[in-house]
Every structure is written in C-alpha cells, then in structure tokens.
Amino acid sequence: MLLEAHSLSFSYGNTPALSDLTVSLPNGATGLLGPNGAGKTTFVRIIMGLLRIPKGKLRVHGREVATESKALKAVIGLVPEGEILVPDITAVQYTAYAGRISGLSSTEAMDRAHMVLHYVGLGGDRYRKIDGYSKGMRQRLKLAQALVHDPKLLILDEPTDGMDPKARDEMLDLLKELGNDHGKDLLLCTHLLDDVRRVCRRVLVLSQGRKMGLVDIEMQGKDTDLYAVTMRGPIPPFIDFLESHGFKVDVDTDGEGQIALSRGAADQFIQHAVSQSVQIRRLVPLRESLEEVFTRLVSKDT
C-alpha cells in the first residue's frame, strides 16, 4: 500500500485546508487533482513531514508519518513546484548536494548525480551552470535531484510546468518509465488532466480540502448509461415509437446519435428495433471522459 489516510484534517489558523480525508492508495502511479486551494500542496507537505498532523492518521509505505518521518524522507523524492533557487552552480554539483542532504556519502552522491543526470537526458550538460539552463532543462534537473537517493516514492508538483510540447512529452515518458520499469510509486500533483491520463492508473480528486472521488482511469465512465448508436431503416417513426415507450433518444434522421439505456434496457431496445424493422449497425457504451468525471466530482461541492 502506498498510502493510508484516516480522518486527516489540517487548518492554517481558521482556514481549513484538509477536512476529514480518508483514502487508501495502492502502489503505482496516482494523480492528485483539484482546483486551486483544494489542499494538494498541504497534503504533500504533510506526507513529506513538513507539517505536523493535528488530527487523524497517515501511513506512507506502512510507516506512521507523525513518528517516522525521518525514515520516510529517505524513501521519498520530491520534485517541487517553482524555480530552483541556487542557480550559480553546475547541475552535477546541485544534484550531488541533494544526494548529501538525503544522507548519501559524498562519493555515493557524486556517482549517483552523474547517473541520474544521464538518465534524465542532461548528461551532456551536467557541467554547465544552472543559470544557463532552459525551463525544460530545469524541470529535468529537479527530477534528477529527486531521484538521486533512489527513492521508492516520487512526489511531483506540476512537473511539466512551462515546458514546450516536445519537452513535456519526454518528461511524461520518463515518468511512465519510472513507474512501469523501475517500480517507483508516483504521486503526480497537477491541474493538467492529460498529464494524469498519460502517467497514472488512478486519480484522487480533491476540492476544498475534501475527497471528491478516487477514480480508476481504466474504469472511468463505467457508469454512464449513454450508448452511441447507428441505425438504418425508418428512423423518424422509430424515434417516436421509442419515446412513447419511455426511452431517451438523441438520434438524427440519418440514424446516428445517442441513446440512454439503463442496465437491462438494451435487450428491450433491440427487440423494439426488430419489431419496427430497424437495423442496428452499432451500439456501444459511451465512456465518460476524465474531464467529465473531474467536472462532475468537483461540481458536487458547489
């Protein structure tokens, strides 16, 4: 299990940031999605042991965050949001320094720094000063410093922020590879649904500090009762017939469109089509898109 939160709450003074959050996240890649002020950063800070837990419980990889945060730091890597603040050194110095802070010896830190900089595609630029780096290179460097101590869990805060489409693609491929081929658990905080879709198996949706849903991306849209339909034959009278039998139909005169079918109603619909000499060429369930799931979950709150 990656993470288990039980009745977790946190406030900044009188401003609630997380309210009674109970969730279990299995290992693998999970997106953390929510509008501004949803509590994502607060949740990450709590996981990292940077904020004390006033109420509730949180276990990460089976360890209590409240009492074992030091041991947890050794197995968590963070790609923070925002700019790198020490640009007047080389990438290899910067990454090795991050390794030292994470508890590696200086030799280990230097060896690992070279290795991870190659891994993220900065091998050829590793002796350059960071202030000459492009935005995309800086994002890769932040990933390198998060990987330097070979953590089991990678937490990424808006990792593709400011990247052009090609750099973003490459970053997302790297993240996918880290999860699939290197067995890392990933927690990807972002407002970009597409990043989540490409990297994650599931997504935890937060809004105003509350859990709005934990959505399995493979399974998204399972509950929709809309079917796409293509029919041939006497369409207008058939639509009238269906509506008089209580079906909700949105089909054009060419026989293309959508029909709402509750579970079990598909059989009845097909029987009606046969009885009215209408041929069904296609009848497939319509999946709710991740955008629709997200909008539905977040608007539950307003």
Ligand code: ADP
């Ligand atoms: P997100 O990362 O999803 O945008 P945050 O965790 O940053 O959400 O914020 C959750 C809530 O806590 C918001 O209402 C925000 O205004 C408030 N908040 C965040 N940081 C602070 C802070 N340092 N002091 C006071 N309120 C804060």
